Amino acid sequence: MNQADHTYLQLCRYILENGTKKEDRTGTGTLSIFGYQMRFNLQEGFPLLTTKRVPFRLIASELLWFLKGDTNVRYLLQHNNHIWDEWGFQKWVTSSDYDGPDMTNFGLRSQEDEAFKAIYEAQMQRYQEKVLHDDDFAALYGDLGNVYGKQWRSWEGANGQTYDQIQYIIQEIKRNPDSRRLVCSAWSASDLEHQQLPPCHYAFQFYVVDGKLSCMFNMRSNDVFLGLPFNIASYALLTHLIAHECQLDVGELIYTGADVHIYSNHIEQVQTQLTRDPKKLPTLTIKPGVASIFDVELDDLQLNDYDPHPTIKASVAV
Template sequence: MSHNEQAYLDLCQTILQKGNEKSDRTNTGTLSVFGHQMRFSLQEGFPLLTTKRVPFRLIASELIWFLRGDTNIQYLLKNNNNIWNEWAFKKWIESDSYKGPDMHDFGNRSQQDPEFKALYEKEMDNFKAKIIEDDQFAKMFGDLGSVYGQQWRAWKTSQGDTIDQLTQVIEAIKTNPDSRRHIVTAWNPEDVPSNMALPPCHTMFQFYVADGKLSCQLYQRSGDVFLGVPFNIASYALLTHLIAFECNLEVGEFIHTLGDTHIYTNHLQQVNTQLDRTPYSLPKLKINPELTSIFDVEMEDLEIIDYKSHPAIKAPVAV
């Protein structure tokens, strides 16, 4: 059994046994613990969970989106990635431009009412098609504001300049590997209240170089343990691999530190299903050795090898 995956399964068990019942922004309800840390040895294998299928393609295309500094879901949809749809869709249905049927609280209603679900899916398909085909519509409703990509690559300063945090941290790792300042932050207090579709959950990450290996620690203020955290683990493991590749280093550890660590109450059955499964061995990640810069990475430059998993487990997204 992988110690990496067991760290995640132990977290699920801890929340089920010790979690506090809490209300939340989405009115779904959660079981929550505060302050938890998991460690993943990237030498052991790539931490893509095996107790349910986790789609690496979605993780990779989202990370590429971040690396490019993009904040519009048009790129994601063109790559068949629907991770961020709900937040952009919410922006559209709450605008004066939307003339369709009432879609309020669509996340919960679509789980409870089959007739509404069919209506919602029709509206969502219409929305996605418009985002892909109509650049002006995408500009109006596909952009999520100053989310991760912009904060990583074009942090706005009080002087009106921008800071490319990711480029700077890569250069610092290459030239001053022992620095304690290899930090990228996505939490911009000025943008959080008014200019982000969703305030960043993974707020800050730091790199550490020792023995020729690159490690990364993420601080995540809020973690949806069933749906979101498996993606976050794999995404930051992939980021660590890519930065190590860029800096000619091996990979070390990914350390995942979480604040409000929660399971939504409408995910409890799914979590228990996952806990009943036995993990398989972890897969391996292969990066195209001819890649010259991680900022030019394409999907075909990344490959997951020997990934064996149990089937996917569906659950509603709380928006």
């Protein structure tokens, strides 16, 4: 049985039945609960939801972007990944260098006004092309500040030194698998003002027992319909990659969320997903010759037997 979809859908039902209406930074509005935990047995399959299609290559390229320590969306655009476009775009259109049509509240306006949506999409395409081909522009408006890649691979301490948290975790697992210090944090209070988006998944910890690697990740804020399926698969992939390098099997993936919410403009989509029966989970294969997590490329990852229900489209709240 596919417990991953069932566990996720149970959360969706719980929010619809018990969530509180709350306003939010984006102006969209949410149904929200506070405090929720889910567990996924990675031995049962790779937890990429089957009740709607979730794009694995986007998840994988984003994770590899984090692991490279990169914070510039150019790498993502080169891999046809547009997950972070809106955040860089927002940085540009609110700057004094922007000379195009007014993009105030572009996220909401593009959903409500078809004429504006066409204008917005033209400006977004202009932004993407400039990031890809203009080095100076990319340096200014492609970089999102000290987001995940920086914190994971180059955490800056009060002493001015930088620390590679991922490398430390891998070395410590190999040296002392019983360690209770296999922790990575992306939440740096001194960097919040320098981040285009403060970390939503702000910390994670690994645990080794019986030759299996488990991971628990924590989220301060979570868009359940669009974001959470990505987060589950991303941390499952990270667990597989580190287990692969450390010659371990995979164990459990544990999610702990704080403000867990469904945006008001996603409720219909969630209800559609709830009508669907889960299918068999896919499996993940990592090319055997890849020794280091830092050498992994997209073609080294193979998702097997993924046959989900069709995509359910929804707009991201920015």
